[in-house]
Each structure stands twice: as structure tokens, then as C-alpha cells.
Amino acid sequence: MSEPTPTTAEVAADFTGLWLAGEFRAAGEKYWAEDIVSVEPRALPDGTGAECRGIEALRKKNLRWCSTHGIEDLSIDGPFVTGDHFALFVDMLIAHAGQRTPHSEIAVFTVRDGRIVEERFFYE
Amino acid sequence: MSEPTPTTAEVAADFTGLWLAGEFRAAGEKYWAEDIVSVEPRALPDGTGAECRGIEALRKKNLRWCSTHGIEDLSIDGPFVTGDHFALFVDMLIAHAGQRTPHSEIAVFTVRDGRIVEERFFYE
Numbered sequence: 692m693s694e695p696t697p698t699t700a701e702v703a704a705d706f707t708g709l710w711l712a713g714e715f716r717a718a719g720e721k722y723w724a725e726d727i728v729s730v731e732p733r734a735l736p737d738g739t740g741a742e743c744r745g746i747e748a749l750r751k752k753n754l755r756w757c758s759t760h761g762i763e764d765l766s767i768d769g770p771f772v773t774g775d776h777f778a779l780f781v782d783m784l785i786a787h788a789g790q791r792t793p794h795s796e797i798a799v800f801t802v803r804d805g806r807i808v809e810e811r812f813f814y815e
Numbered sequence: 816m817s818e819p820t821p822t823t824a825e826v827a828a829d830f831t832g833l834w835l836a837g838e839f840r841a842a843g844e845k846y847w848a849e850d851i852v853s854v855e856p857r858a859l860p861d862g863t864g865a866e867c868r869g870i871e872a873l874r875k876k877n878l879r880w881c882s883t884h885g886i887e888d889l890s891i892d893g894p895f896v897t898g899d900h901f902a903l904f905v906d907m908l909i910a911h912a913g914q915r916t917p918h919s920e921i922a923v924f925t926v927r928d929g930r931i932v933e934e935r936f937f938y939e
Contacts, residue, residue: 732897771937773856778921778937797902813895813902
């Protein structure tokens with residue numbers, strides 16, 4: 692018997708719980724769709740482009756970033772669910788190259804058929 | 816000569832400036848696309864549905880809400896532009912029926928051809 696497809700609210704709650712537990716990669720593996728698109732305001736300093744398409748590109752992006760950065764003092768407001776999207780307001784300290792930098796962002800996710808098909812990050 | 820189509824960043828800056836000046840309706844009239852879609856987490860208490868489609872539906876929604884509510888102490892973080900979207904973090908006091916209620920929301924807008932084709936509001 693197959694599991695019923697989770698609702699957007701169920702995906703949002705479980706995904707956010709995994710992030711809060713520091714399980715970013717597990718959250719992605721559980722919910723990224725094969726054709727997920729990830730969009731940042733601009734290309735990352737490590738060379739990752741502003742827009743990544745497909746689960747393999749996201750795995751590479753994630754691995755590259757996580758191998759050189761740590762996340763400390765993570766706090767999240769949300770998830771806030773509106774239609775097939777959910778949003779988080781995320782505060783953290785990013786540990787990188789011996790420094791800790793505060794970072795706030797709005798993260799917006801689009802869910803279809805129980806999977807995340809788009810993640811879009813908003814910050815300065 | 817026709818004006819060049821504004822970029823997402825230009826739309827975001829001007830639209831946000833109009834909101835900060837209290838010119839919500841003017842902001843809509845200037846930037847809403849004819850086929851704009853507006854999405855709230857749920858139907859509003861005044862009977863407006865969670866999803867409104869088309870500029871005439873948005874005019875009605877806006878007029879209905881603004882005729883019975885005031886916005887005070889508006890503050891906005893943003894706009895934050897990511898691809899063809901921009902996001903605002905909005906704090907305000909909503910004056911309604913003799914009471915003032917704090918309200919925070921994330922508002923996300925999708926821009927195409929210099930017009931807003933979707934607005935989506937995230938709050939508890």
C-alpha cells in the first residue's frame with residue numbers, strides 16, 4: 692500500500708522540523724522533487740549559480756556549501772502555508788573561515804504532489 | 816516612444832515606496848497585471864476568498880478591506896529581489912472596529928514584463 696500524498700502543511704511542518712534539528716540534507720533528500728529548482732538572489736561566492744535545476748545540482752550545491760560553512764543559533768518563524776507554498780523566516784549565525792556572521796532570510800517553497808519543486812531565498 | 820519595461824528590482828523599489836507612503840491602491844493600479852492572482856492563507860472575514868483572480872477582483876478585495884480597516888505604524892524590511900520575484904517583511908498595526916492589532920506578514924510578488932502577476936501573503 693502506498694502512503695497518501697502529504698499536504699503542503701504536512702510537508703512544511705516536517706521539513707521545518709528537520710531544518711530545526713540541523714538535518715538540512717535529510718530534509719532535502721526527503722522532499723526535493725527530481726526537477727526541483729533552487730533560486731538565490733545572486734551566484735554564491737563558491738561558484739554555485741543563482742539558479743540550480745535538478746536534484747543532482749542541488750546535492751552538489753548543498754554539499755559544497757555545507758563542507759565549508761556551519762550553521763549556529765538557528766531560529767525559524769513559520770512555516771506559514773499559503774496555497775501550495777510555504778514560507779519560513781530564518782535567522783542564523785553562519786560560521787565560515789573562522790568568522791561568525793549573522794544571516795536572516797525569507798525562504799519560500801513550492802510544493803507539488805508532496806514534494807518541493809522550487810525553493811527561493813530572499814536576503815540582502 | 817514607449818518607456819522601457821522596468822526590471823523586477825525597479826518594480827520592487829517603486830512598489831515598496833508607494834506602500835511606505837500609504838499608497839496601496841495606487842501601487843496596485845500602477846503594477847497589477849490584468850490577470851494578477853492574489854493568494855491569502857485563508858478566506859478573509861469579510862468574505863473575500865483566499866484566492867482572487869484578475870484585476871477587477873483585486874480592486875474589489877482592496878476596496879472592501881480598506882473601507883473597514885486602517886493601517887498604522889507600517890514598517891517594511893525589503894524589498895528583497897530573487898529572480899523575477901521580490902519579497903517584503905511587513906509589520907503594521909491594523910485598525911479595525913475600534914481595535915488595533917499587530918500584524919506581521921511575508922509578502923511575495925512575481926513580476927513579468929514590468930507588472931505584478933502574483934501576490935502571495937504568508938502569516939499565521
